[in-house]
Amino acid sequence: MKSLKGKVAIVTGGASGIGEAIVRKFVEEGAKVVVADMNETSVKNIIDNLEDQGLEALGVVSDVSKKADLGKLVSETILKFGTIDILINNAGILDNFMTVSDLDIALWEKVMDVNVKAPTMLSQLVINYWLEKKKPGVIINAASVGGMFGARGGVSYVTSKHAIIGLTKNIASVYREDNIRAIAIAPGDIRTNIGNTLKNPNTKGWNALVQYVATGPTGEAADIASVVAFLVSDEAKFVNGTVVTIDGGWTGA
Numbered sequence: 001m002k003s004l005k006g007k008v009a010i011v012t013g014g015a016s017g018i019g020e021a022i023v024r025k026f027v028e029e030g031a032k033v034v035v036a037d038m039n040e041t042s043v044k045n046i047i048d049n050l051e052d053q054g055l056e057a058l059g060v061v062s063d064v065s066k067k068a069d070l071g072k073l074v075s076e077t078i079l080k081f082g083t084i085d086i087l088i089n090n091a092g093i094l095d096n097f098m099t100v101s102d103l104d105i106a107l108w109e110k111v112m113d114v115n116v117k118a119p120t121m122l123s124q125l126v127i128n129y130w131l132e133k134k135k136p137g138v139i140i141n142a143a144s145v146g147g148m149f150g151a152r153g154g155v156s157y158v159t160s161k162h163a164i165i166g167l168t169k170n171i172a173s174v175y176r177e178d179n180i181r182a183i184a185i186a187p188g189d190i191r192t193n194i195g196n197t198l199k200n201p202n203t204k205g206w207n208a209l210v211q212y213v214a215t216g217p218t219g220e221a222a223d224i225a226s227v228v229a230f231l232v233s234d235e236a237k238f239v240n241g242t243v244v245t246i247d248g249g250w251t252g253a
């Protein structure tokens with residue numbers, strides 16, 4: 001029996017890395033998936049690839065930091081699949097390990113827009129839909145071990161990932177009786193394309209990671225996707241308002 005049969009899921013940042021692995025796992029488990037990503041070519045490639053395998057998914061090219069794109073994402077999902085059951089707020093960006101002393105505040109604003117404001121606005125749209133329809137739902141927010149410790153990213157990234165854990169816990173607390181769950185995941189070092197976005201990392205910020213905590217064991221995106229598939233399933237119905245760390249033991253050492 002497929003664990004997500006008939007469920008409709010939106011995955012932001014679904015065209016690369018962890019998001020793509022979640023899309024593929026969900027489809028494998030019987031879900032109807034909406035791939036929301038700003039990279040038009042990658043969205044087309046993944047949708048074409050799924051269709052070649054006889055699998056149905058919807059691609060919506062969208063920049064999650066834009067409110068209008070989020071409205072379009074929700075309405076196109078409902079138009080195509082009739083409902084929404086699962087929201088995966090996965091899209092996120094790094095900040096070159098920038099320290100607060102060297103920070104251009106425009107970078108902080110950009111990181112907060114994508115990593116915190118976008119998941120907040122999209123959660124608002126989807127939760128209001130669930131409340132109106134009296135439907136249960138699950139939200140998974142991509143935090144990071146950088147949301148639990150200080151030296152796993154720059155100041156903007158670490159702040160944003162701590163914030164999304166707060167968002168998750170608040171949603172879980174407020175909507176528990178409406179059968180809406182919210183869980184944050186905290187991946188460690190996962191092999192994806194996000195490392196390619198690092199350009200000349202800030203030396204002091206990078207050294208804080210390497211010198212004091214070292215880098216962790218490296219996992220694969222599929223290691224995250226299998227846990228997420230479990231968390232959104234009914235098997236995990238009592239998991240709510242918490243952070244699930246998936247880091248191969250990095251922060252336990």
Ligand SMILES: NC(=O)c1ccc[n+]([C@@H]2O[C@H](COP(=O)([O-])OP(=O)(O)OC[C@H]3O[C@@H](n4cnc5c(N)ncnc54)[C@H](O)[C@@H]3O)[C@@H](O)[C@H]2O)c1
Nearest residue numbers: 013016017018038063064092142144187189190192193194
């Ligand atoms: N890879 C890791 O080691 C790691 C560790 C901890 C947490 N995370 C988190 O996991 C999530 C996914 O990271 P990944 O490593 O798979 O990254 P990735 O760079 O491989 O994929 C991210 C995807 O998000 C998309 N995206 C970025 N900004 C967007 C926007 N404004 N609108 C729509 N799409 C946008 C990109 O186009 C890309 O397809 C992020 O939130 C990241 O912070 C990653």
